[in-house]
Amino acid sequence: MRLPGLRTLSVTTAFAFSVSLTLVFFYAPIEAEEGFVQKIFYLHVPLAIVSLSGFVLGGLLAIAHLRTGESKWDLRSYVAIHMSLIFGLGVLATGSIWARASWGHWWVWDEPTLVSFLIVFLLYATYQPLRFAIEDPERQARYASVFAIVAGAFVPLNFIAVRLSASYVHPRVLGSTSNLPGSMAFTFLVSLAAMALLYATLCSYELAAKRTRILLKARSRILGFQ
Amino acid sequence: MHAPSGRPAHAPAGTAEVVLALLRKELLVELRTLESVPGMSLFAVTIFVVFHFALNQNAVSGQEAAGILWVSLLLAAMLAINRLFVADADQGGFDGFLLAPVDRSALLVAKAIALLAYLVVLELVAVPAFGLLLLEPPLGQALPGLLAPLALADVGLAAIGTLVAALAVRTRARDLLGPLLALPLLIPVVIGAARASAPLLALAHPSSGSPRWLLIVGLYDLVFGLIAYAVFDFLLED
Numbered sequence: 001m002r003l004p005g006l007r008t009l010s011v012t013t014a015f016a017f018s019v020s021l022t023l024v025f026f027y028a029p030i031e032a033e034e035g036f037v038q039k040i041f042y043l044h045v046p047l048a049i050v051s052l053s054g055f056v057l058g059g060l061l062a063i064a065h066l067r068t069g070e071s072k073w074d075l076r077s078y079v080a081i082h083m084s085l086i087f088g089l090g091v092l093a094t095g096s097i098w099a100r101a102s103w104g105h106w107w108v109w110d111e112p113t114l115v116s117f118l119i120v121f122l123l124y125a126t127y128q129p130l131r132f133a134i135e136d137p138e139r140q141a142r143y144a145s146v147f148a149i150v151a152g153a154f155v156p157l158n159f160i161a162v163r164l165s166a167s168y169v170h171p172r173v174l175g176s177t178s179n180l181p182g183s184m185a186f187t188f189l190v191s192l193a194a195m196a197l198l199y200a201t202l203c204s205y206e207l208a209a210k211r212t213r214i215l216l217k218a219r220s221r222i223l224g225f226q
Numbered sequence: 227m228h229a230p231s232g233r234p235a236h237a238p239a240g241t242a243e244v245v246l247a248l249l250r251k252e253l254l255v256e257l258r259t260l261e262s263v264p265g266m267s268l269f270a271v272t273i274f275v276v277f278h279f280a281l282n283q284n285a286v287s288g289q290e291a292a293g294i295l296w297v298s299l300l301l302a303a304m305l306a307i308n309r310l311f312v313a314d315a316d317q318g319g320f321d322g323f324l325l326a327p328v329d330r331s332a333l334l335v336a337k338a339i340a341l342l343a344y345l346v347v348l349e350l351v352a353v354p355a356f357g358l359l360l361l362e363p364p365l366g367q368a369l370p371g372l373l374a375p376l377a378l379a380d381v382g383l384a385a386i387g388t389l390v391a392a393l394a395v396r397t398r399a400r401d402l403l404g405p406l407l408a409l410p411l412l413i414p415v416v417i418g419a420a421r422a423s424a425p426l427l428a429l430a431h432p433s434s435g436s437p438r439w440l441l442i443v444g445l446y447d448l449v450f451g452l453i454a455y456a457v458f459d460f461l462l463e464d
Binding site: 135149162 | 389393394396397398399400406410411413414417418421442446453456457460461463
């Protein structure tokens with residue numbers, strides 16, 4: 001990723017975020033039952049969707065790595081999963097705050113989406129310990145890719161299993177725009193786009209930093225620094 | 227398990243023969259060293275005793291009983307999963323296997339069948355012990371219904387356990403990473419198995435429960451069996 005691309009991405013993301021926050025606070029109506037607290041929906045749900053998509057994307061990039069054997073795909077897969085983990089922390093934090101505000105508890109077990117997210121997060125939290133417990137870089141990339149594929153396939157399966165197991169005490173549709181009023185759905189979609197842009201921007205920055213570090217290491221080896 | 231049906235063109239020995247040879251070696255090693263199975267069984271029985279004191283209850287039933295049974299079996303299975311590839315990694319078993327011109331997935335299938343066998347022996351000890359020590363309703367009436375969840379969960383444990391064991395064994399912290407990787411991946415199996423067995427262990431009006439849970443575990447086994455089969459070769463490539 002060259003720097004002009006980074007600049008364009010950053011500016012677009014900043015713009016998209018200001019538009020989405022403006023819409024959230026000044027355009028979207030206050031929800032009748034939950035009141036102002038419901039605004040966290042525009043942060044929590046896009047975070048969750050982007051984070052889970054990032055996990056699955058990490059799996060797809062890992063497939064590309066195992067098929068081609070090129071380390072650039074492994075690097076991309078690593079960055080996608082790393083960034084999704086950071087977003088995942090945001091999902092758990094905002095989810096907890098929302099649960100506390102609407103149901104009075106920091107954690108609720110009968111919200112299947114949140115519970116499945118925790119399971120997925122716990123699995124992916126093992127990605128880096130696994131990866132960095134392997135010394136040989138080539139094997140490290142291969143094992144990390146196998147993990148990323150298995151875990152990427154686990155994400156949707158786990159959601160199905162947990163959803164089936166839960167009793168529907170709190171019927172609420174998360175992430176579906178079908179039963180939202182138009183202004184809320186529009187705000188939600190803009191927030192989702194802004195969050196996806198933020199993810200892409202941060203991934204690009206991390207990729208650029210990692211590539212620069214690899215390049216620097218290679219150059220300093222040529223020049224004889226160690 | 228999912229034994230590959232076609233004979234690969236480059237392999238002189240049929241995959242089924244290779245699987246049988248590897249399985250024979252695996253069971254022979256276990257019979258001679260008794261490394262996994264006695265430890266697992268003893269561990270499960272000890273866990274029941276721990277549950278008795280931790281819960282301060284003499285007898286359990288229903289969902290509570292199902293939970294104790296499955297947590298104990300899961301933790302006992304972890305012991306075997308952690309040891310599954312250790313001898314191969316430390317004593318050159320992988321190198322020997324890679325030198326042989328055979329299908330690499332044969333190792334996955336053989337290890338998974340061996341793990342399945344260990345789990346069956348574990349349950350032959352642990353389930354009667356559970357009935358004796360903790361279960362309030364008589365075990366005899368629940369046992370026929372329990373066979374299906376036990377069998378399906380064993381297949382899932384064997385498939386996921388073998389995959390995770392292969393992933394973790396060549397890392398520095400393999401004893402730690404094995405359970406950390408396996409437990410989240412096994413949660414859908416636990417959900418299905420515990421929900422399917424809870425109505426069977428109920429004190430009043432035990433019933434066979436909804437077949438939905440068995441279906442979930444079965445499908446999960448199938449999907450993860452295929453995933454393990456698809457990615458396993460990459461764990462052996464060096």
